[in-house]
Amino acid sequence: SQQGEEDPQALSIQEGENATMNCSYKTSINNLQWYRQNSGRGLVHLILIRSNEREKHSGRLRVTLDTSKKSSSLLITASRAADTASYFCARQKVTGRRALTFGSGTRLQVQP
Amino acid sequence: EAEVAQSPRYKITEKSQAVAFWCDPISGHATLYWYRQILGQGPELLVQFQDESVVDDSQLPKDRFSAERLKGVDSTLKIQPAELGDSAMYLCASSSGALEYEQYFGPGTRLTVT
Numbered sequence: 562s563q564q565g566e567e568d569p570q571a572l573s574i575q576e577g578e579n580a581t582m583n584c585s586y587k588t589s590i591n592n593l594q595w596y597r598q599n600s601g602r603g604l605v606h607l608i609l610i611r612s613n614e615r616e617k618h619s620g621r622l623r624v625t626l627d628t629s630k631k632s633s634s635l636l637i638t639a640s641r642a643a644d645t646a647s648y649f650c651a652r653q654k655v656t657g658r659r660a661l662t663f664g665s666g667t668r669l670q671v672q673p
Numbered sequence: 674e675a676e677v678a679q680s681p682r683y684k685i686t687e688k689s690q691a692v693a694f695w696c697d698p699i700s701g702h703a704t705l706y707w708y709r710q711i712l713g714q715g716p717e718l719l720v721q722f723q724d725e726s727v728v729d730d731s732q733l734p735k736d737r738f739s740a741e742r743l744k745g746v747d748s749t750l751k752i753q754p755a756e757l758g759d760s761a762m763y764l765c766a767s768s769s770g771a772l773e774y775e776q777y778f779g780p781g782t783r784l785t786v787t
Binding site for chain 2: 601602661664666
């Protein structure tokens with residue numbers, strides 16, 4: 562079973578607008594990672610944020626982490642049609658099973 | 674740029690038949706993962722290898738699924754017998770290590786069981 566939720570499940574915006582996706586989780590984490598998946602393809606790693614970090618940037622991506630609320634958000638600024646994809650957050654636990662646990666994803670559609 | 678290779682890309686099989694998937698990770702990556710992704714959901718881990726050893730197969734349905742990584746390089750995932758509910762995308766990923774490392778995914782094998 563998958564832990565946590567991603568919100569919204571689907572998002573449709575116009576090119577140039579910003580897109581925000583949220584991820585909540587239930588257990589303590591070592592780090593949280595965001596991945597992108599184009600239709601029918603493998604996943605591509607976007608960014609990793611550690612549990613002691615609050616914000617991280619990479620190009621047009623901004624990720625925040627609030628461990629007190631067990632939530633993270635991914636912001637894509639100035640979106641492009643090529644950003645159309647599914648976005649997944651993946652949590653790595655602190656102890657025990659260290660493999661990533663993925664959410665169900667947000668399907669982003671950027672209209673040209 | 675180094676990539677994770679998977680084959681076949683698509684597989685259609687009848688239920689009760691055997692099916693096998695192959696994965697070649699990025700050279701030098703000690704950790705290899707097999708995930709199953711049902712349409713509309715995120716990937717779920719089936720098995721994790723560190724070199725040739727299984728470190729986590731708690732979610733692998735061992736009555737029908739098996740996985741091996743004999744020389745600690747490429748890996749094979751087998752299903753026998755296949756069931757209708759096994760229809761999914763099977764993704765292989767690799768990483769430099771098991772802790773705090775990003776995972777590199779292959780293109781996946783889309784399995785359809787009829």
